[in-house]
Each structure stands twice: as C-alpha cells, then as structure tokens.
Amino acid sequence: MTQRHVTIGAPAETAAHYEDLVNRHGSPLLVYDPAVVRQRYAELQRALPGVSLYYAVKALPSAHVIRTIDALGGGFDIASGGETELLLREDVFGRRTIHTHPIKKDAEIRSALRYGATTFVVDNDYELTKFVPYRSRVGILLRVSFRASGAAVDLSRKFGCAFDELPGLLDRAAALGIHVKGLSFHVGSQCADAAKHVEAIEQCAALMQARAETDPTPMSVLDIGGGFPAAYHRTGLDLEAWCAPVRAALGRVPDDWQCIAEPGRVLVAPAVTCVTTVVGTSRRDGVRWYYLDDGVYGSFSGQLFDHAVYPLQVLREGPVEPSILAGPTCDSIDIVAEQIALPELEPGDLVIGHEMGAYTAATRTRFNLLPDAQFISLEPA
Amino acid sequence: MADFEETLYDAVAQKFRIDKLYFENKTDHQHLMIFHNAALGRVMTLDGIVQTTEADEFVYHEMMAHVPLVAHGAPQHVLIIGGGDGGMLREVAKHAVESITQVEIDAAVVEMAKTYLPNHSAGAYDDPRLQLVIDDGFAFVRDDTRHYDVIIVDSTDPIGPGEVLFSEDFYAHAKTRLAPGGVVVTQNGVPFFQPDEVTTTHRRLARHFADATFYCAPVPTYYGGFMTFGWATDATELRGLAPAIIRDRVERAELNTRYYNADMHGAAFALPQYVRAAMQGE
Numbered sequence: 001m002t003q004r005h006v007t008i009g010a011p012a013e014t015a016a017h018y019e020d021l022v023n024r025h026g027s028p029l030l031v032y033d034p035a036v037v038r039q040r041y042a043e044l045q046r047a048l049p050g051v052s053l054y055y056a057v058k059a060l061p062s063a064h065v066i067r068t069i070d071a072l073g074g075g076f077d078i079a080s081g082g083e084t085e086l087l088l089r090e091d092v093f094g095r096r097t098i099h100t101h102p103i104k105k106d107a108e109i110r111s112a113l114r115y116g117a118t119t120f121v122v123d124n125d126y127e128l129t130k131f132v133p134y135r136s137r138v139g140i141l142l143r144v145s146f147r148a149s150g151a152a153v154d155l156s157r158k159f160g161c162a163f164d165e166l167p168g169l170l171d172r173a174a175a176l177g178i179h180v181k182g183l184s185f186h187v188g189s190q191c192a193d194a195a196k197h198v199e200a201i202e203q204c205a206a207l208m209q210a211r212a213e214t215d216p217t218p219m220s221v222l223d224i225g226g227g228f229p230a231a232y233h234r235t236g237l238d239l240e241a242w243c244a245p246v247r248a249a250l251g252r253v254p255d256d257w258q259c260i261a262e263p264g265r266v267l268v269a270p271a272v273t274c275v276t277t278v279v280g281t282s283r284r285d286g287v288r289w290y291y292l293d294d295g296v297y298g299s300f301s302g303q304l305f306d307h308a309v310y311p312l313q314v315l316r317e318g319p320v321e322p323s324i325l326a327g328p329t330c331d332s333i334d335i336v337a338e339q340i341a342l343p344e345l346e347p348g349d350l351v352i353g354h355e356m357g358a359y360t361a362a363t364r365t366r367f368n369l370l371p372d373a374q375f376i377s378l379e380p381a
Numbered sequence: 382m383a384d385f386e387e388t389l390y391d392a393v394a395q396k397f398r399i400d401k402l403y404f405e406n407k408t409d410h411q412h413l414m415i416f417h418n419a420a421l422g423r424v425m426t427l428d429g430i431v432q433t434t435e436a437d438e439f440v441y442h443e444m445m446a447h448v449p450l451v452a453h454g455a456p457q458h459v460l461i462i463g464g465g466d467g468g469m470l471r472e473v474a475k476h477a478v479e480s481i482t483q484v485e486i487d488a489a490v491v492e493m494a495k496t497y498l499p500n501h502s503a504g505a506y507d508d509p510r511l512q513l514v515i516d517d518g519f520a521f522v523r524d525d526t527r528h529y530d531v532i533i534v535d536s537t538d539p540i541g542p543g544e545v546l547f548s549e550d551f552y553a554h555a556k557t558r559l560a561p562g563g564v565v566v567t568q569n570g571v572p573f574f575q576p577d578e579v580t581t582t583h584r585r586l587a588r589h590f591a592d593a594t595f596y597c598a599p600v601p602t603y604y605g606g607f608m609t610f611g612w613a614t615d616a617t618e619l620r621g622l623a624p625a626i627i628r629d630r631v632e633r634a635e636l637n638t639r640y641y642n643a644d645m646h647g648a649a650f651a652l653p654q655y656v657r658a659a660m661q662g663e
C-alpha cells in the first residue's frame with residue numbers, strides 16, 4: 001500500500017483560514033480554489049503546446065469547475081447524459097465537447113447530438129453499427145487499448161480494442177459509411193511516467209500515416225487521453241518534465257493533425273481541499289479512534305474506487321501515537337486512515353484532506369443519507 | 382456578441398453572428414434560441430440547428446403549403462402537424478379552405494412565436510377557420526376520426542423531438558386520415574448531407590402510398606443545396622398535372638408569393654440524380 005503523507009500542525013494563518021471557513025459554512029467542506037485549476041491548466045498547456053485540452057468532466061462534475069475551464073477556453077470530455085445536461089446548463093457550446101464513453105445507449109447518442117457533440121468514441125464493431133443512423137453527422141475516434149503498468153487506475157481492460165483489431169474496424173467503418181477521424185487511447189489514470197503514452201502515440205501515428213496512403217479519407221485526430229498524475233505524495237509535480245517525452249513524441253506527428261488530451265485528475269486534484277471535523281473519539285485495544293464527519297462513503301470515496309491515498313493534515317501539534325481516522329457511517333469499512341501517527345485530537349478539531357478534487361465528490365454515495373460535504377469556492381461564482 | 386455555430390455535422394458548420402438575443406430556453410432537455418442576424422432577420426434555432434429565419438422562411442413555407450394545396454385543386458380541410466412558428470398556417474390561410482386544423486405539441490412554442498417571430502404567423506393565429514390543438518401529432522393522427530384533403534408535416538429533424546413524425550406508423554396513421562384524393566407532405570432534410578433520410582422515408586412511404594416521392598427547393602439556411610419534401614398520395618395524377626391547369630389554379634388563388642409560382646411547382650418534382658439514387662437506397 002502506498003504510504004500516506006501526513007502533516008502535523010499548521011502555520012497559524014493556515015489554521016485560522018480553515019477554522020474561519022468552518023465557522024462560516026459548517027463541516028464537512030470541499031473547498032475549491034479556481035486559481036489552482038488555472039495554474040495547472042496553464043502548466044499543462046505549456047508542457048503540451050498545440051494540444052487541445054478537453055477537461056474530463058467525470059473527475060469533478062461541478063458547475064464551478066466547468067466555469068473555470070470555460071473561461072480558459074478549454075474543451076470538455078463528456079461521458080454521460082448527466083454531464084451533457086450540466087454543460088448545457090452552464091452554456092458550454094456543444095462543439096467544444098467530445099463524447100468519450102465507448103459504450104452508449106441510443107438515447108445517449110441522440111441527446112449528445114442534440115446538445116451539439118458530434119465527436120464520439122467507439123471501440124468495437126457492435127458500437128459502430130449504433131452510429132449508422134447518424135453517420136452523416138458524426139466523426140468517430142476509435143479507442144485502442146494501451147495499458148500503463150504503473151497506472152494507479154487501469155482503463156484498458158474494460159475499454160479499447162486491441163491494436164491489431166484496428167485495420168478491421170477501420171474497414172468495417174468505411175463499409176458502413178461512418179467516418180473515423182482518428183484514434184484515441186487512455187493508458188490509465190495517475191500514471192507514474194509517460195512511457196506508455198509515448199508508445200501509444202508512436203504506434204497510433206504510424207498506423208494513421210500508413211492508412212492515409214490508401215484510405216480515401218485520412219485520419220487526422222490523435223487523442224492521447226488522460227493519465228497525468230496528481231501529487232498525492234506532496235513532493236511537488238514537475239508537469240513539464242513528466243510531459244517532455246509526450247511532447248517529443250507529438251512533435252514527430254504531422255503538423256496538420258489535431259492532437260487532443262482529456263486531462264481530469266491533474267487539473268482538479270490539487271484545487272480542492274477537504275475539511276472534516278472530529279465528532280467523537282474512543283480508545284480500542286490501545287489505539288486512538290477518531291470519528292470524522294466525512295469518510296469513504298463521502299468525499300473519501302476515491303480511496304476505494306480510485307485507489308487514491310490522500311495527504312492528510314491535522315492542525316494540532318504534540319506527541320504522536322498510533323491512531324485511526326474513521327468515517328461517519330455505521331459500516332466498518334468506512335475508515336479514512338489506519339495506523340497513522342497523530343497527536344491527541346479533541347472533538348471539534350479539524351482534519352484536512354489535500355489533493356481531493358478528482359474522483360472524490362464525483363463518486364460519493366448516499367449511504368446512511370448523510371449530508372454531502374458542502375462544496376464552496378474561494379472565488380465568487 | 383457571440384456567434385451561433387450549427388452543430389448538425391461534425392466536419393462542416395455554418396456560423397451566424399448573434400446581433401441580439403431575444404429569447405433563450407434550456408428547459409425540457411432542449412435548447413431553443415431566437416436571435417437577430419443582420420443578413421437573415423430573426424433566426425430560430427433548436428438544439429444547435431437552424432429551424433427558420435425571417436429572410437428565407439418563405440421558400441420553405443410557400444413550397445410546403447402551396448404545392449399540395451394547388452395540386453389537390455379543391456382542398457376543404459387541411460391538417461398541419463407541428464409548425465408552431467405559424468409560417469405554414471399563414472401560407473395555408475391564403476387558400477379558400479373551409480377548415481385548418483393545426484396540431485402543435487407545445488402551447489409555449491406558439492406563444493413564443495407570436496411574441497418573438499410575429500412576422501411568421503402575421504396574424505394567422507386569429508383566423509376563424511383555425512382549430513389549434515395542443516397535442517402530440519402522432520397521437521392525434523392515430524386517434525382522430527376526421528379526414529383531410531392535405532396533411533402538412535412541418536416537423537423538426539428526426540434526431541430532435543420530431544422523431545416519431547418520421548416513423549412508419551405515423552405515415553400509416555396519416556394515410557387513414559386522408560380524404561380520397563388527399564396528399565401528405567413532409568419535411569425531409571437536405572439530401573446532399575443526409576441522403577439516408579431520403580432512403581428511409583421513401584422506403585416507409587412507399588409501403589403505404591401509391592405515389593411516394595419527393596420534391597425540392599433550396600432553402601439557403603438549410604445548408605447543403607436542395608432540401609426535400611416528402612410527397613405521399615394514392616392520387617397518382619396529382620404529381621403530373623398539366624402546366625396549364627397549375628397556371629390557371631395559381632392565378633385564381635392570388636397567392637402573393639415570393640418563391641412559389643406555377644413554373645416552380647412543376648419544376649420542383651424534377652429530382653437530381655443523387656436524390657433519385659438515395660430514393661433507391663444506393
């Protein structure tokens with residue numbers, strides 16, 4: 001298991017900031033800082049010049065985030081009718097979106113088309129046939145499976161055709177009169193490095209170029225997916241260095257192609273901080289238990305679904321002892337952190353979770369009908 | 382101000398400047414806008430697709446109303462399905478018919494059109510011959526018991542809310558609502574970009590009507606050249622009337638049109654080879 005980063009104590013100013021937020025808004029909170037998204041977006045854009053960024057809405061489907069990305073001129077990667085509705089409500093123009101879920105109901109295709117999305121991702125023959133009725137309107141990306149062994153979240157087992165299936169799918173699409181405009185892949189989320197991205201770019205580009213020699217309608221879109229990491233170890237993130245091999249690989253593809261990426265985690269993870277409160281304590285078998293007002297059925301759901309280990313911080317300092325942080329539900333799986341060394345906390349103390357923007361609130365449940373952590377933005381809407 | 386860019390096709394798109402936004406509605410999973418454009422007047426869009434503009438609606442409404450009404454010769458009862466903007470009603474009302482029944486699914490569309498597209502209906506909603514029914518067009522043709530000489534299906538595109546109005550069941554029900562000698566016309570898209578619509582509609586209409594074909598007119602803001610109108614009737618003679626007969630009827634009707642005339646009436650049934658090919662499903 002990945003080691004969790006824990007910070008004991010905080011500068012007075014930082015502690016006052018969190019305490020003030022809880023005094024004003026209550027607890028638990030998810031505190032969103034749009035400035036962080038803007039900074040990450042700019043960093044990623046600098047590291048991948050010429051790549052069009054489509055924010056993966058699934059990472060944090062929040063109107064606040066949509067507005068931040070919208071103001072930056074970014075695009076949006078959508079995967080469901082609910083995400084489509086959210087973008088429609090926020091006045092995002094359909095042409096700035098791509099629909100990337102490889103498996104869709106007909107009703108979803110239709111509602112995405114009505115919304116204005118015309119780019120769709122497909123990874124198998126049956127799914128291709130679903131687009132026959134809409135073939136005059138759409139441009140398809142075929143998704144290929146490339147699996148990064150170092151990714152925390154695998155996205156190439158459930159989705160993506162094998163590379164050697166591509167020629168057959170391309171021929172099939174041509175026979176059905178469906179335009180395939182390019183290839184896409186998603187090598188996995190939270191990748192340790194970009195080696196798999198580079199391999200995927202090189203193989204896809206070679207195939208696209210080879211097919212362009214013979215196919216009447218050349219492919220021109222290369223979608224490199226997501227996978228850019230968050231700094232859960234709090235060691236900082238050198239996006240520039242992480243992306244350098246990707247940049248180099250993309251530098252070798254033809255200039256007239258459109259290269260796009262679907263970053264989710266990297267843009268929003270650092271932009272949200274979770275603030276929880278110790279509600280009760282006990283001592284069992286010599287270990288301190290602290291019961292928080294948010295847990296793995298809530299904002300910390302990513303610890304189960306996304307395999308993330310969020311950096312935690314307590315504001316109080318003092319001699320540490322083995323402790324357990326438990327969530328508020330009645331289920332015993334609802335443990336935020338075990339075996340962590342903490343100073344003695346008191347009810348009312350705050351426990352802060354960092355890097356908690358991606359796949360946190362997005363995957364929380366309704367269990368016990370506990371209220372959701374309130375989402376607040378540090379900037380007025 | 383912002384631009385409106387159509388989202389009908391992935392690879393090409395037409396773009397309109399929004400000079401003034403009059404109305405926008407994003408409820409019921411749809412996105413409706415009415416805005417002003419210097420070249421086109423008021424423009425109504427639904428779900429990223431141009432529905433009608435003040436500058437060129439005359440081509441569409443005149444051709445969809447006058448071609449079947451003049452071809453019929455003595456229409457008494459007319460049924461309009463859809464057409465909430467009122468443009469079709471305005472053109473139908475130019476004829477000496479006894480009754481006009483219009484079935485619109487959404488009362489709000491009619492009210493909105495009266496307010497923001499007043500030139501489309503131009504007062505026709507006050508016509509005493511009109512019976513306006515707020516109902517689903519499919520349910521209406523299925524359940525109604527009256528008969529009509531001309532049925533005009535002024536629908537949105539088949540991916541939008543008007544989907545059922547392109548179904549074979551709808552055409553079958555519509556046929557049962559036709560009086561002897563009656564004709565159904567339908568909005569059928571731009572075949573240069575959407576040949577499948579011609580193929581599908583032709584196949585469905587041909588199963589129910591002795592004469593199932595299309596006629597054409599270019600509506601500039603329905604980008605892509607000719608649009609097609611479905612033509613379905615058992616009265617096979619209606620399509621090939623002698624030019625003199627058409628001319629005589631048009632003169633007597635005093636229609637005051639900008640696109641439609643006797644020559645255009647006859648010429649509209651001439652189909653480009655690519656449309657004929659699409660009809661055969663090639």
Ligand SMILES: Cc1ncc(COP(=O)(O)O)c(C=O)c1O
Nearest residue numbers: 056100189226227262263264265
């Ligand atoms: C198709 C697709 N695109 C983009 C993303 C976002 O990935 P990441 O958060 O790793 O950037 C995901 C994540 O599940 C995905 O499935």
